[in-house]
Amino acid sequence: LRASLLGVVEKIRNSVLLDTRDVDAIIRDLQRVLLKADVDVKLVFDLSERIKKRFFSQEIPSGFSKRDVLIKILYEELVTLLGGENTTPYVVPKTPYTIMLVGIEGSGKTTTAAKLAKYFKEQGYRVGLIAADTYRPGAHDQLKQLAEKIGVYFYGNPHSKTPLAIVEEGVKELTSKNVQILIIDTAGRHKDEEALMREVVEIHESLKPDDVMLIIDATLGKEVSRQAAAFHERIPLGHVIITKLDGSARGGGALSAVAATGARIAFIGTGEKLEDLEPFVPQKFVARLLGMPDLEALIKRFQAVEAVERERAKLIASGKITLLDLKEQLLEVRKLGPLSKVLEMLGGSSLPLKGSIEGSEEEFDKWIAIMNSMTQEELLKPEIIDRSRMMRIARGSGTSVRDVRKLLDSYHQMRKLVRQLYRSRRRIPGLNL
Numbered sequence: 001l002r003a004s005l006l007g008v009v010e011k012i013r014n015s016v017l018l019d020t021r022d023v024d025a026i027i028r029d030l031q032r033v034l035l036k037a038d039v040d041v042k043l044v045f046d047l048s049e050r051i052k053k054r055f056f057s058q059e060i061p062s063g064f065s066k067r068d069v070l071i072k073i074l075y076e077e078l079v080t081l082l083g084g085e086n087t088t089p090y091v092v093p094k095t096p097y098t099i100m101l102v103g104i105e106g107s108g109k110t111t112t113a114a115k116l117a118k119y120f121k122e123q124g125y126r127v128g129l130i131a132a133d134t135y136r137p138g139a140h141d142q143l144k145q146l147a148e149k150i151g152v153y154f155y156g157n158p159h160s161k162t163p164l165a166i167v168e169e170g171v172k173e174l175t176s177k178n179v180q181i182l183i184i185d186t187a188g189r190h191k192d193e194e195a196l197m198r199e200v201v202e203i204h205e206s207l208k209p210d211d212v213m214l215i216i217d218a219t220l221g222k223e224v225s226r227q228a229a230a231f232h233e234r235i236p237l238g239h240v241i242i243t244k245l246d247g248s249a250r251g252g253g254a255l256s257a258v259a260a261t262g263a264r265i266a267f268i269g270t271g272e273k274l275e276d277l278e279p280f281v282p283q284k285f286v287a288r289l290l291g292m293p294d295l296e297a298l299i300k301r302f303q304a305v306e307a308v309e310r311e312r313a314k315l316i317a318s319g320k321i322t323l324l325d326l327k328e329q330l331l332e333v334r335k336l337g338p339l340s341k342v343l344e345m346l347g348g349s350s351l352p353l354k355g356s357i358e359g360s361e362e363e364f365d366k367w368i369a370i371m372n373s374m375t376q377e378e379l380l381k382p383e384i385i386d387r388s389r390m391m392r393i394a395r396g397s398g399t400s401v402r403d404v405r406k407l408l409d410s411y412h413q414m415r416k417l418v419r420q421l422y423r424s425r426r427r428i429p430g431l432n433l
């Protein structure tokens, strides 16, 4: 999945025009990649339509290219596909906490139980493992050895016939030792699936675990949806862990199947070793899929622009003018040519800034330099600019505190004027408010 998504990103980056034809070709590539990775057909279709619609209706903010915008939209849509905006890794909300692992044989339950134990132990918890797989020969010993290796508590009883008895005994014994997180490894193979499900339901009813995690093998592709549904019908699934995502080209099936059932992916397994477990955060995962080291920076830049736009929309709606508006107006005016000409063009005398900048190109550039040294926050909320900020701004712009103060005074004067004008619903020539 990753290798082929890289190809899509590459294509976006190499595309010059990004017109309808280019975008269609890119979307077709994307569809091929996702379908090949077993992502559900309808999900793929919806996603493609949304990407196109968003791309062709969105304005390209200044400082960004069309390519940036398309990559950002692709990123956001893939994040949504994989479970949306949960940016926080899995947390244990209370102790003691019981986690029951379910899943078919070979999905990686026992390995994942040990990985989780190690993960939580490293967070400082007292962790215990309970071996409730009484079917697979050696299951008890496998988990016991892993527990010893990691150095966590273990409970098992190879002579007990019923998994339910083991779980009940194990919880009693381990909680008496103040174990905080109990992880229960269950069986995955039965002669018939119904018997397995009955056992899972029985343990679930008696134990009432705080979380049930379904372990799913990414290499199984589409089969994953059926499995997830079968378990989901019988017991409420809290979370999903997708294993064997290392080297699996078909991980998309698992990822999207899970997203479609509404269960959250808590972790992913990326190898056979005990440290190969990662908390699943869609944003990070997608960033890695898209293979762009600078993606995070790009997304941050977009978010910053969006935040500023929201803030400004609010201010403008309430009739306020910010330094950011002033700065942009000055830059606009600057583009028009020499200042004296511009003032003439604007009919000079009615411009509120005239008094402060008249005849002085230098003054004008000084203002822009000063505002370039201000932070976004200062431009939006000039009232926070105290003396120490003034000193910093003066230093940064090669001006003096007096210059900064002068600019702020002019700004305040102008703002007053704008308010008055706003109240009388008139507009200032040259200022598009």
Ligand code: GDP
Pocket (backbone or CB within 6 Å): 103, 104, 105, 106, 107, 108, 109, 110, 111, 112, 188, 243, 244, 245, 246, 268, 269, 270, 271, 272, 276
């Ligand atoms: P169980 O039957 O569900 O308990 O599955 P096991 O934990 O015994 O694992 C079955 C096989 O999958 C073992 O060979 C594991 O080493 C392997 N396995 C588990 N998780 C991963 C993973 O994330 N990546 C890879 N490559 N192999 C894994």
Ligand code: MG
Pocket (backbone or CB within 6 Å): 109, 110, 111, 133, 136, 139, 185
């Ligand atoms: Mg096992």
